[in-house]
Amino acid sequence: MAADPAPPAPARPARGQSAPGGARIDRPIVLVGLMGVGKSTVGRRLAQRLGLPFVDADDEIVAAAGMPITEIFERYGEPYFRDGERRVIARLIDGTPKVIATGGGAFMNAATRALILDKAIAIWLDADVDTLVARVKRRETRPLLKGRDPRAVLTALAAERNPVYALAPIRIRSNASPHQQTVRAILKALNA
Template sequence: MLQNKHHAPVWHGQPIVLVGLMGVGKSTVGRRLAARLDLPFVDADSEIEAAAGMSIADIFERFGEEYFRDGERRVIARLIDGTPKVIATGGGAFINEETRTLILDQALAVWLNANPRILADRVRRRDTRPLLRGRDPGEVLTALAQTRNPFYALAPIHVSSQQAPHEATVAAIIKALGLPLNGEPVPNSENE
C-alpha cells in the first residue's frame, strides 16, 4: 500500500502536500489526515476559487489552462508558509516545475496513486472537472497517468489509494510519516 523512500520518521512539522490525479481523494483524505494530526486543512482549489471569485471550470473556460496554472502556482506558494498543515492540490499542480520545486523544497509531498479505472468510476459522478468535459474519463485519466505519474513519483512518499475506506489511506500516510497510529500524541517537531 505504501512506498516510503525514507526509513526513519520523515515529517518534521513542514506542510504536508497531497499530490496525484483528479479523483484520487486528495481533499477527502486531506481533511481526515488533518483531523487525525490536529492540523489545519487547506484545499488549494478552493483557495484558487476564493481568490478568483469564480469556479475553476469558469477560470479554464474564460482564461485558459495557462492562466489557471499561474494562479494555482501563486496560491500554493502562499499556502506553503512553513507552518504545519495539510494541503490538497489540484491534479496538475505538481506538474508545474516551479510549483513542484517549491513543494519538494519547503513541504513534504505525498503521492496518492490509484488505477485510472478506479478514478474514472469516482469522477463520472460529477461534471465539474474541466479536463473531463465531454470526454471519456477512463481515456483521459489513463493518458494523464502516463504523462503525470513520472512527476508524481518524485514525491518522497507514495501511498496507494484503493477501493478501501479513506481511513486506510490516512493510516498509510501517518505510518509513512513515521508517526504513531494508535492515538499516541504526535511528536512536536519543535522539541525534536
C-alpha cells in the same frame, strides 16, 4: 450567573511537535496525484488525525478568482488557471504545518514542484485508472473531462504525470477501500 466556559479547542501539535504515532510535523504536508485519487477527502481526514489545519488549494483558487474553476478554464484557459494555482500554492507553503490538497496538475509546474519538494512533505496518492474513473463520474466539475471520455483522459494523464508524481518521497496507494485506510497508510509512512 456566570456563562459556561467554552469547551477546550482540540489539541494541535506545536511547530515541530510529534503528532499521533510519533511523526514530527514541522512543515506543510502536500498531497499530489491525479484527479479523483482522494486528495481533498483524505487530506481533511489526515489533518484531523494530526490536529493540523486543512487547506484545499482549489478552494483557495476559487476564493481568489471569485469564480468556479470550470469558469476560469472557460473564460481564460488552462495556462491562466495554472499560473493562479502556482501563486496560491506558493502562498500556502509558508512553513506552517498544515495539510494541503493540490489540484492534479499543480505538481506538473516545475517551480511549484521544486517549492513543494523543498519546503513541504510531498505525498503522492496513487490509484489505478478504474478507481479514478469510478470516482470522477460522481462529479461534473472537472474541466479536463468536460465532453471527453474519463477513461481515455485519465489513462493519458497517468502516462504523462505519474513519472513526475513519483518524485514525491512518499507514495501511498489509494484504492476502492475507505479513505480512512489511506490515512492510516500515510500516518505509517510519516512514522517510518
